[in-house]
Amino acid sequence: MTRRPAMFGERRSRRPLCFAAFIAVATVLGRSVFEAAFSQPNPEHQSQELSRRSLAGVGVAVSTGSLLPLPAQAIFGFFEGPKLxxxxxxxxxxxxxxxxxxxxxxxxxxxxxxxxxxxxxxxxxxxxxxxxxxxxxxxxxxxxxxxxxxxxxxxxxxxxxxxxxxxxxxxxxxxxxxxxxxxxxxxxxxxxxxxxxxxxxxxxxxxxxxxxxxxxxxxxxxxxxxxxxxxxxxxxxxxxxxxxxxxxxxxASSAPVTAPVESGEGSELGLWVSPVDFYSTLLRFGAQSPEIASSFSWTAVFAVVISDLAAADAENLFAKYDYENISLLPRGALAEVLRDIGLEKVLGSEFGAFVKLAFDSHSADSHFLSPHEFKQLYYRLLHRYTNLLPRHPALRVTVYSAKNLPPADVNGKADPYCTMQLAGKPRSMTRTRHVEKTLEPKWGEELTGNYAYQEGDDLMFEIMDYDRGSVVGDLLCTCVIPNKEFHRPGGFDGTWPMTLSPETAKLKGYNPTLRLRIQVTAFPEPPPRTTILIRHADGLPPADANGKSDPFCSVQLVGKPFSRSSTTIKARTLDPVWNETLTDKHRYEVGDAISFKVWDYDKAGGNDLLGEYVLEGTLFHKPGGFDGELNLQCPDPKYAPVLSVKILVRELEEAAQVSASEATEAEEAEA
Missing domain, CATH: 3.40.1000.10 (Mog1/PsbP, alpha/beta/alpha sandwich)
Structure with a gap:
C-alpha cells in the first residue's frame, strides 16, 4: 500500500505544538512553585527550604522562559521582578x-x-x-x-x-x-x-x-x-x-507645618527626638530646678525649621568658640557660648547645672557637640529664651533698589539680585531675591552680614544676573563702601555709584547706582542734627508738552552727596505743595551750606532742572533757624519761582529751650 505523501509543512507543524505544550506545563509548574514561595509572608524571614523552593521556581521559570522570544515571555508573565x-x-x-x-x-x-x-x-x-x-x-x-x-x-x-x-x-x-x-x-x-x-x-x-x-x-x-x-x-x-x-x-502637597516656623527662608535641623526619652535624660542627670527642667520640656517633632537669621546666629556662635577649628565643641566651650548669650545672668547659681544638662542631653559621645547637635540645642533655647535669641546682629543693611543697570539677556533686560559680603570674609555673604526682566530692580530687603561684622570691615556689593540652572550668575557691577562711611552714628543712607564688570564695561551709557541704608547697631539711632521742612513752591516753569511739570525737590549739604534726600513727586502742577520734612542724614557740620533744587520728573530719565538755591550756613545756624522763601535761580529768566522752607539746627534749639526754661525758673523764684 502506498503512503500518502506529506503536504508541505505538515511534519514541521507538529513540533511547535509539542514544544509549546512542554513549555506550558513547565510554566505552570514553575509559576505554582514561585507563587507558593510568596503566598504567605513569614514574620521572621522564611526558612531555608522556602528559599530553595523559591529559587527552584525561579530556575524553572528562567530556564523555560529563556527559550521563548521576548513577546512570548511577556504573554506567559515571566520576569515580573527580581527574586526578593x-x-x-x-x-x-x-x-x-x-x-x-x-x-x-x-x-x-x-x-x-x-x-x-x-x-x-x-x-x-x-x-x-x-x-x-x-x-x-x-x-x-x-x-x-x-x-x-x-x-x-x-x-x-x-x-x-x-x-x-x-x-x-x-x-x-x-x-x-x-x-x-x-x-x-x-x-x-x-x-x-x-x-x-x-x-x-x-x-x-x-x-x-x-x-x-x-x-x-x-x-x-x-x-x-x-x-x-x-x-x-x-x-x-x-x-x-x-x-x-x-x-x-x-x-498632602500643601499641608501646614506643625513645627514652629520663623519668617524668611528656613534652615533645616533634622530631628527625631522622643520628648519622654529626652525628659527622662534630664531627670537622670539630676535636674533639681523646675526652671532648668521646664526649659527643655517641649513637644518634639520629626523636623523643625528656623529662620535664616537664627541659623546664621547658631553657626556664628559655634564657629566663634570652635577654637581648634575641628567642627566640635567641648563642654567648656559650650559654657562660654551660653555665657555669651546671657544665660548666666538669667539662671544665676543654676547656670553650671544647666550647662551640664544641656551638654549631656545633646552630645552623642559625651565629649563633644557636633554642629548638628549644637543646632538642636540652639533651637530649644531659641524658643525658651526669646528675649536672648537670636542675638541682635551688629550690622543691618537695607538694600532698597538699583538703577541704570546694564542688560545681560537677549531681551535687553536682566534678572538682577544683589549680594553683600564683608571684605575678606566670604562666609558672611548674603543676598537678595532676584527680580525678573528689569534694569531698575526694587528689593527692599534687609541683610545682616551673618554676625561676622567687626569695626574696620568694608562692605562689598555685587549685582548679579540670575541664570536658571546656574549656581552663580553673571556679574553686572560691583562696589565697595569703606567702613568710615557707615561706622558712625546714623550710619549710611543714600545712593552709591557702582563699577561695571569687565564684560559689561564694553556697553556704553550705563552708570549703575545702588540705593541702600547701612546701620551699625552698636550706635544708638540719634535724631538728625537738622530738620528741613519743604512747604511749597510757586511759579515754576513748565517742562512738559501739556504746559505743566511733575516737580520734586532735592536737598543736599554742599560737597556731601550722600546727604541728599528728596520729596515726593507732584504730578502736573506748577505750584506744588509738599509739607514734607527732610534731614541731613546725620552729616551736618557747622559751616555747611544747603543746596535746594527743584526738578521736573521724567520717567525716561534725565530730569529737568526747574530752579535752585544755595543757602549759606550763617543764615540758618542760629536759634530759630531759617523760616522763609527762597528765590530760585531758573534756567529760563522769564520765570521767577520761589520755594518756601524752614530749617532748624537741633542742638541750637535744645540749647535755646534750656535757656528759656532756666530763665522762667529764675523769674518764678524772684516772684
Missing part, C-alpha cells in the same frame, strides 16, 4: 529584600541590611514606631516637598554621627496610587543616590510611622535603580487601611 525575600515589621507591614542583602540588625522596630560589602553606603533599613499623629504631614512636620528639602540637608554619611547634603530630586505623594498616606523621596549627591518611603499606617488600633530606606553609591545607581523600585513596591500593610479621598491626597 519577604520580611515583616512589627506586624504592621511587609517589605521584601534580595537574598544577597545581609541582615545586619534585627531589633523591634528596626531592620537593617548591608548590600555590597565593599560599599558601606549601600545600606537598606525598614522602621516602624507607634505615634500619636493622625497624618503623615503632622508626623513629619510639613508637606512632601518641605519635608524632602529639610531631610536632604542632613542625609546620613559613612562616618558615624556625620551627615552630608543631598539635593531633593523628587518628592511624591502616594506614588503607587494605593490610596495610602505615603511620601516617597529621592535624593542625589556626589556620593549617594537614595530612595526613602514614609507611610502612616494603622495596626491594632494604633498609628505607626513607617519608613523604608534604600541607598547606594551614586556611581551604582543605574545598576540598582530598577531593583530599588521593586523593593519599594513590595511595601504592603498587613491590615486593610482606610483609603484617603482625592482631597486628602491633594492636601
Amino acid at each position: 525575600d519577604p520580611y515583616t515589621m512589627l506586624g504592621v507591614y511587609n517589605i521584601s529584600m534580595p537574598p544577597r542583602y545581609k541582615l545586619k540588625k534585627n531589633v523591634p522596630g528596626l531592620l537593617a541590611w548591608q548590600g555590597d560589602r565593599l560599599q558601606p553606603t549601600e545600606v537598606m533599613t525598614a522602621k516602624a514606631k507607634a505615634v500619636e499623629f493622625k497624618s503623615l504631614a503632622q508626623a513629619l512636620g510639613g508637606n512632601a516637598t518641605e519635608v524632602g528639602m529639610r531631610m536632604g540637608a542632613t542625609r546620613p554619611s559613612v562616618r558615624i554621627n556625620s551627615t552630608i547634603e543631598a539635593a531633593l530630586f523628587d518628592a511624591s505623594v502616594d506614588p503607587y496610587e494605593t490610596g495610602l498616606d505615603i511620601y516617597r523621596f529621592e535624593w542625589v549627591s556626589d556620593f549617594i543616590h537614595e530612595y526613602k518611603l514614609y507611610a502612616l499606617l494603622k495596626a491594632e488600633g494604633k498609628n505607626y510611622l513607617c519608613s523604608v530606606n534604600v541607598r547606594t553609591p551614586a556611581l551604582l545607581w543605574e545598576e540598582n535603580k530598577e531593583l530599588f523600585e521593586y523593593i519599594l513596591k513590595s511595601f504592603k500593610p498587613l491590615e486593610a487601611q482606610p483609603n484617603r479621598t482625592v482631597e486628602e491626597v491633594s492636601a
